Amino acid sequence: MSEESGLTYSVYDTDHMTPAEIYGHVLAQLGEERKDLVALTADLAKSTKIGKFGEKHPERFFNVGIAEQNLFGIAAGLALAGYVPFVSTFAVFASLRAGEQVRTDICYQNLDCKIIATHSGLSFGTAGSTHHCTEDLAVMRSFANMTVVVPADGIETANAVRASLDRPGPLYMRIGRGFEQTVYEKENYDFEIGKAVTMHEGSDITVIACGPCVLQALEAAKELKESQGIEVRVLNMHTIKPIDREAIIEAVNDTRKIITVENHSVIGGLGSAVAEVITEEGKSCRLKRLGIPDVFAIVGQTDDLYNLYKIDAEGITEAVAEMLGKEVEEDDDWEDEL
Amino acid sequence: MALSEKEIGTLNEIAWKIRRSVVQTTQWAGGGHIGGGLSQVEILVALYFHYMKVDPENPQWEDRDRMVLSKGHGGVGLAPVLAEKGFFSSELLKTFNHTGSLFGMHLDRLKVKGLDASTGSLGHGLPIAVGLALGARLKNKDWRTYCIMGDGELAEGSIWEGAMAAAHYKLNNLTGFVDRNMHCIDGCTEDVMSLEPIGEKWTAFGWNVLECDGHDFKALGEKIEKAQQLDDKPTVIICHTVKGKGVDYMEDKPEWHYGGLDTSMAEDALKSIDRMYNKI
Structure with a gap:
């Protein structure tokens, strides 16, 4: 993967970084190549690691505060203005709190917007059901135009983030809290959205x-x-x-x-x-x-x-x-x- | 530069046509949000026929000004404006609400030329407008973003999330309008869920607040121009309007939030509009 895709992540990195950290770094790196990428979060820059993009590209990073409906509405506006927004918050807020904005503002308008939702499933187990998210796949796959991706580990997250750019339109990617272990033993495997x-x-x-x-x-x-x-x-x-x-x-x-x-x-x-x-x-x-x-x-x-x-x-x-x-x-x- | 008497005369002539077209479109549609469709007419006409840079020949022109109709149910009033501006033939309005039509009561950006955002669910438009205004700044473009909100819509929390963000980002390239016609579906806004003092709320959220008669082109023009000159803050213009404006039997009647018109009702409505503009 590293050479072909221009990314510089290896198994070594995934042993030392969580999928969310890798996501943050990959996104920051892609931001160098693609000036049309913008990143947004709702007071979860550190938790979701999207803040890594913000450190590198502060002018293209928007932390809108704890306001998820506004988060996805603004992302829709930026997409309408010609940018490709990456939006990160916890899965439960992306799919439920702001579910209608994701559906109506982003999917209905078929906007090129990537949602990278963290803390999905039971990955934030001790937080309880307010922060668990065991419904997002059901919700997101029912939205027309939406692609739904669940990477297995950090290497796959890096692959999926890059692949998402070649697939214009709304995409929901679900990752965990960051304590997930590595699955892939090598970087060079055939990753293609829609292909098991x-x-x-x-x-x-x-x-x-x-x-x-x-x-x-x-x-x-x-x-x-x-x-x-x-x-x-x-x-x-x-x-x-x-x-x-x-x-x-x-x-x-x-x-x-x-x-x-x-x-x-x-x-x-x-x-x-x-x-x-x-x-x-x-x-x-x-x-x-x-x-x-x-x-x-x-x-x-x-x-x-x-x-x-x-x-x-x-x-x-x-x-x-x-x-x-x-x-x-x-x-x-x-x-x-x- | 303030609107001249001649320009105001031209805009009023267009507003007359638009009001008639809103009534006819509602009739063709078998019903529509005619009350709010008529209260917003002058705001839309001032924008599309004087202040906004748009090109009907090139609807996707990057440098155009943007307008987000956050009160998306006003689509029955917006589509006639876009048709009159030349984005598509007025003939198409006859299909409004028909199965398979390009036009439904909440307009779809992917189907309606000249439309900048699909709206309909209330409270969504302002955050989208904030994104568009941020995008303009990021691209160093001088396009302006306009956002028309209903007054009842201000009960949606997401409006205030957007308001907070617009002030935080100092979006002086964003002008909001509140179509203050005093009614939501179930009655007067102040009975259903009181909004007053509206101006103070926007001021507290960090916006410049201007107020005017939303049916008076001279006043509207002054406020729109003033908003363009104010620095550091977004501006909202509270436009005092009358729901159903121009149709005597609808004016200020909450039951005309949504309604259908048979032939004689439509004829009466058109006559009433003609009287408003001294055409009879």
Whole structure:
């Protein structure tokens, strides 16, 4: 990635910087190349790391105070004036507090505006439900014109931020609080918005994950292979919309058993998007959606919450074992596809 | 330079045509926000036919002045202005609100030539206008941004978020208007949710505040010109208007916030407008 895209981030950096920090640095760097980039936040310059852009390009950085509706309205105005705004605040405020501004001012006008939302899912676990955000994917993917991306780690965040510039129009990117671990071991992999990445080959079952759950799925797959010889395919579905239908259908045809994992409600996010593709294709398939059930999550350390809601490696391993013990009813074209 | 008597005469002639067109468009549309569509006429006519730099031949001209109709339901009053200015044929207004039309009651920038922002949900326009004004400054462009707000709309918190930001960024290239016709849907603004003292509120938020009769071109012109000369602050012009202005049976009647017109009602409305301009 580093050479081809002109970025200077490596695995070394991601070991020493959080995804949000990398985002901040990448954006600041892109701001050197692209004078039409502007950045905005609502009193979360430090928390979201968008302030890195502000340090380098203070004249193109706007901190509008704690006023998220105004944040996205001003971003829309700047986009109408010919700029490409990057807007960062916590996911819960971007998707819910200012949801209508995002929908009506940005998506309806199809403006070239990039929303990089931090503290998504349960990444701010101890803050409680006021600051958790397990609904944003459901909300954002229902907005026409919107692209929805959930990078797995810092390297992917850097890739996605750069790729977003080649995709004019509104884009929502969801990252965490910044304590997420690195998934990718090298920078040079094929990142394309709308194209899933196969992180681990397998033919027994497929785990489709996004965001920090990709690492959890990968760990579960490695462990299951080592201890029991179970071949788990792991897909990093970093783009929730437009979703990679081809990769999903291929996984169904090859494995017939799918588990989705996300740091989001089981309603409306990755799991729902995958289920829509499978049912529309008319495929027989076992599907289990791991995510936050239809509850407001409890307060807790993020790792503990991942364990509680079974979206960590342990929970995924358990779900894989359970599903492998179940039958899949054959459909008409079963023989053709296996 | 203040408007001359001749210029005022020309603008009044255009306002007469626009008022008639708003009535006809409402009739073609099968109903519309005619009350507020008529109260804002002079503000729009003064802007589009005298003060704003726009080019109907080149609607996306970068250096044009921008206008955000934050009271987006005034679309039935704005579309006739854009048509009269030459952005598109007035014939198209006959399709207003029809299935598949370019024009719905809240206008869409991607469909309506000459429109600078899609609005309709109240309280959104001022923050967008703040972004446009910031953009002009960042680009070293001297285009002005105008934003017309309804008075009832001032109950939206996002208006005051935008107001605070405009003052913070010292956006003297932004002029706001409040179409102070005293009514929102459910009645008088002061009964539903009192807004007064409006001027003091804007002053406290760091704006220059001017007031005038919003149907008097001479007064409006003076205030618009004064706003352009004031430094360091955005300016808001509180325009005292009459909801339904020009149609005697609608004037100052909250029930005419939105309404439909049959043929005889439309005829009466047009006659009333003609009387207002001594055309009968």
